[in-house]
Amino acid sequence: MSSINPRTYDPTPSRKVAFIGLGVMGYPMAGHLARAGHQVAVYNRTPAKAQAWALEFGGVAAATPREAAAGADVVYVCVGNDEDLRSVVLGPDGAFAGMKAGAVLADHTTASAAVARELYAAARAGGLHFVDAPVSGGQAGAQNGMLTVMCGGDQAAFDVSKPAAMAYSRAYTLIGDSGAGQLAKMVNQVCCIGVIQGLAEAVAFGQQAGLDMNLVLDVIGKGAAQSWQMDNRGKTMVADQFDFGFAVDWMRKDLGLVLDEARRNGARMPVTALVDQFYGDVQEMGGARWDTSSLVRRLR
8 A cells, every 4th residue: 555645746847856854744755756757766864764665666765865865956855853954964974965066955844944044055055055845734745745835945946846846735835035934834833733722622611511522513613613623633632532643742843943933033922832831741641642632631
């Protein structure tokens, strides 16, 4: 059984690309690139994962990021955090060391705006291009090839990186200068956690009141309360099911980026700071890998 779901790809010229980081997001994203007809070399710090990907999709598993990036028109990266990103991009075995002059690196990691600007400057100094391009849509979006991508960087580099990336995207948009993609992803996460906390309180309140909450969600989901979280997480909240989706650990990492940036730019984030503490409570309950909708567990 394939790790990606079937979709129709818009015809684009075949490009030589690399994909670095084959986690729950990167593995299917790279798979869509291969299925769309691109020549794909992959790297993962666990070599067996890269070899399994190559066996499934017919690409090449490289021993280092530098080898994966050699000759590629675009290098796509999706790893865990700022330090992971630096480790695969910089240094003698990093992607920048293997990229040809004028090539583009598009980074799908959710990372800080500061590291995006750092790598943008390093790329420019080396005759390369860098686009920060974090994604929204989760594992399901990656498997379905329907991610939303928020980009920061130069128009020309964005234009080069976009066509192949549409193999796993439904929207791929330039927000602004370097770092703007990461800042937009922070906005996305703030919006998500506010809705999740409200939905958690609503579900817990309704259950405490003795309502049939599946029916209630069906009804109010047709009105002004409707949201992606309600449609996709409301009934699993009711059922107390959280062994899937976007992990609490990952969200806390993202909210740490938000709160660090807010301290830098002076933005006031009282609700975000509070919900971040609530996720800390969930971690202490043993829910580090539960879906973010597990906020409702605190209320039961």
